[in-house]
Amino acid sequence: MLAVAVLALLPFVQVRGQEPTKTIAERLGYPRDAKLLIVHADDLGVAHSVNAATIKAFETGLVNSGSIMTPCPWLPEIAAYARANPQADLGLHLTLTSEWTSFRWGPVSPKDRVASLLDKDGYFYLTESDAAAKADPKQVELEITAQIERARALGIQPTHLDSHMGTLYQNRALFEVFLRVARSQKLPVRVAKAWAGRADYLSLALNPDDVYIDRVLDINPTVAPQDWAKFYTDALKKLEPGVTEVVIHLAHDDAEMQGVTVNHPDWGASWRQRDFEFFTSDAFRKALQENQIKLITWRELGKLIK
């Protein structure tokens, strides 16, 4: 009887065994071939120009997510926006670098408790490689936890976490701290399935129960300014099914932003103005429609966390 029963179950077992793992799109309740996009503005809180351009872009509905740098001086301005717009999809852009030379910031926690994160002037290091090479993971945990606590104290309810300049993806020890803090906070992190081959430890966040996206799309300095809209329009035409996050950097090309990014055209003031112009344009709206791309948010992804 047992043998018969087992045989009778076999076809079912085989079907289950062949059934592919559900994609993130499917886990969110969308068809497997749905093209889902998060339009995500980084670096909120750095400068008034960044806050003002991003808030303006949020108002178009075409940019629908962003993340905040709590150590930066313009945090109170974007925190006020977050309190007034509790539905906004705002995460935290955990920050361990201070990359501009004329304008800098340091930690949220007391400096003497996170000395491994600071340069001789008491600011975060200029580069993610210096930051990662020198950071004591315990001090990183203290600092990023303090950043999350400061955000919550100011009334921000973060929907997700990511890492400014990718510092927390630079080595296994930092990535483990990042995941541990995110899991304890029950917040999704920016990790893409497409990154799996980049470093073995990224697979720590790519288990079937984890919440991740399929890929990140971002522009880079090889694209000439006049080709900005074409780069994004082409990428949207070729967008693969699943969850893509397009990571953008918005600001106005004004005196403040020119001062922040002085001598640094990459991710500079006119770069950010070009991103602002494309992602608030009718051309972008049309590309979303023509390519049947649906906008989703980190808030939806966060609901998958058990």
Add this chain to the structure above:
Amino acid sequence: MLAVAVLALLPFVQVRGQEPTKTIAERLGYPRDAKLLIVHADDLGVAHSVNAATIKAFETGLVNSGSIMTPCPWLPEIAAYARANPQADLGLHLTLTSEWTSFRWGPVSPKDRVASLLDKDGYFYLTESDAAAKADPKQVELEITAQIERARALGIQPTHLDSHMGTLYQNRALFEVFLRVARSQKLPVRVAKAWAGRADYLSLALNPDDVYIDRVLDINPTVAPQDWAKFYTDALKKLEPGVTEVVIHLAHDDAEMQGVTVNHPDWGASWRQRDFEFFTSDAFRKALQENQIKLITWRELGKLIK
């Protein structure tokens, strides 16, 4: 013999007794009736707009002194200017308040060592009265010393010290800390003889050997925008002999400064633009000439310190 000797000395003693104390102008080597003026821009380092407008004003030669807020994010930009222009008359605007609501800053020293200086969000208090009421003088000494050390570490050689929003003049304990630190650094402080009646402890800095100025001139919110130039021109016409410091606040009326000073017209963006326009104008240059006013700096005053 003794009585005769004493009598013989009396006329000399009397003459010495009647001889007026040398004025600061005379100690500097100018005639007693010279009209000497320091044109001093406050708040360097707060914002790019402040730095840019003040540097532009320095280049005219009509604004010839300023002071820097080392806890503020744009410190590195003005420190680079100081290193490139070692002759510039730059002091430190010691900072224990963070008065704008959208944009804030905290201490140079570790937060857990200066907790009495910080509000619940970890920033300096918004007002000088809150700051003064809550500050532990020992923590003030630690913090203002750290501010001076950070400035020197960045290559700023301060010529003088003053106090942002006057916090260090709010009570005797803070003023004593301010004087002790200034004397140990052999730097002159902004103290005016004309302030003597305001608080008895100010006399601690007004001894014959101390270096002080005669008076401070500054505009206030009762002056209508259209009367800006008239206020200053009239004040220059009536300028008394001795050393006057006109304390001004320069910035451009741009998006950044409007963001910093949002909902606060007093000392706001257009206020600072008006100061910039008057103090870089031909009208100001002419007023200096017509009223025979000579510009001097804190560097000259500092040379009187023994």
